[in-house]
Amino acid sequence: MTQARAITLNALSLYGVALVLAAAYAAQFMLQELPCPLCLLQRILFAALAVGPMLNIRFGPRPSHYAMSLLAAVAGAVASTRQVLLHIMPGDAGYGSALLGYHYYTWALLGFITAIVLLAAILMFDRQFEEDKAVLPATGGAFAQTAVWLVIALTAANVATTLLECGFGACADNPLVYELLKHAA
Amino acid sequence: MEFTTLFLATAIVMLTAWRGQRPLALGLFGAVLIACVVTYLHHATDTLKLSF
Numbered sequence: 001m002t003q004a005r006a007i008t009l010n011a012l013s014l015y016g017v018a019l020v021l022a023a024a025y026a027a028q029f030m031l032q033e034l035p036c037p038l039c040l041l042q043r044i045l046f047a048a049l050a051v052g053p054m055l056n057i058r059f060g061p062r063p064s065h066y067a068m069s070l071l072a073a074v075a076g077a078v079a080s081t082r083q084v085l086l087h088i089m090p091g092d093a094g095y096g097s098a099l100l101g102y103h104y105y106t107w108a109l110l111g112f113i114t115a116i117v118l119l120a121a122i123l124m125f126d127r128q129f130e131e132d133k134a135v136l137p138a139t140g141g142a143f144a145q146t147a148v149w150l151v152i153a154l155t156a157a158n159v160a161t162t163l164l165e166c167g168f169g170a171c172a173d174n175p176l177v178y179e180l181l182k183h184a185a
Numbered sequence: 186m187e188f189t190t191l192f193l194a195t196a197i198v199m200l201t202a203w204r205g206q207r208p209l210a211l212g213l214f215g216a217v218l219i220a221c222v223v224t225y226l227h228h229a230t231d232t233l234k235l236s237f
Binding site (some may be wrong): 037038040041043044045047048050051054055058059064071072075078079082108136148155156158159162163165166168169170171185 | 187195196203207211214227
């Protein structure tokens with residue numbers, strides 16, 4: 001795999017992260033389901049997955065950048081596994097509604113495991129780590145730049161919505177209202 | 186509030202990765218990841234009701 005192709009795959013992975021963050025927003029706003037603290041932590045770790053690909057696009061692919069995403073994916077898998085275990089008792093309805101039979105934290109666990117497998121797979125292609133600067137655009141081209149700014153915008157939007165939801169105190173275990181909007185009303 | 190701070194810190198790491206210095210981005214990423222683990226451990230004090 002050439003360096004240019006690896007960068008295209010890294011940009012695609014950023015679109016994948018953007019899709020996950022957008023899907024979480026869709027559940028939050030269309031179904032009126034506020035994310036719980038563990039759900040928010042999983043969102044943060046999905047966003048953290050994107051830092052490695054951003055560095056790969058800007059500085060060229062390096063094993064250390066992939067390692068950063070691997071660490072974020074493992075941490076995310078741990079957090080989502082805990083939430084699956086919290087609702088594993090027979091008769092437990094789970095937190096929030098299910099999508100195609102699985103709750104969002106189960107999808108998150110599958111997403112983090114998929115990320116771990118894909119990161120391990122892409123690390124097997126050594127040619128991407130060889131110097132190939134002549135064929136590389138400075139910041140990956142418009143396709144990659146759009147992906148980067150999309151993920152940054154979604155993460156910044158989460159700063160605002162999480163502040164609205166939790167306010168300036170600790171987030172509720174089972175949030176039902178936006179704390180800041182409640183005080184404003 | 187801690188989750189708002191973590192999202193903000195993650196956004197700052199992203200901006201640093203895209204516009205700033207690579208070592209700084211790596212260091213900030215490590216700090217955010219540690220903060221995430223600490224937050225997880227803080228919230229992981231609920232009893233796990235396992236079915237076995």
